[in-house]
Amino acid sequence: MAEDFFAAYDAKDWDRACDLLSPKAKKQIAQAAVFVGADPGDCPKTLEKAVAASRQSKSTLALKTVRITGDTAIAPDGSIEDGKPTDLSFERVDGRWYAGPDPEERTGSDETP
Numbered sequence: 001m002a003e004d005f006f007a008a009y010d011a012k013d014w015d016r017a018c019d020l021l022s023p024k025a026k027k028q029i030a031q032a033a034v035f036v037g038a039d040p041g042d043c044p045k046t047l048e049k050a051v052a053a054s055r056q057s058k059s060t061l062a063l064k065t066v067r068i069t070g071d072t073a074i075a076p077d078g079s080i081e082d083g084k085p086t087d088l089s090f091e092r093v094d095g096r097w098y099a100g101p102d103p104e105e106r107t108g109s110d111e112t113p
Helices: 002-010 014-019 023-036 043-054
Strands: 059-061 067-069 072-081 084-093 096-099
Touching (some): 002 072
Antiparallel strands (some): 067 072
């Protein structure tokens, strides 16, 4: 799943990338839409604009360890973004794993890493 998400991200296939996001991650993307001038209901366009605004180079998948707790998982330093290690989160929904919300931008009591 992580490889599929990174492949979609690097290919700028925003529709596919959004399909691989958990509901909580999609909620986080919708909340970010206001900052990039996108429609909160348009995940692909929001991702496209957010990535363009960040001027971020490609991310590199660097999974070494994944800690699973119930239906959530964290991969410490699971990717390299602009030369810095970044944690990745994952969520299992109806038995399927998805890319989770950014663990560094968690807000609200209903969000988990």
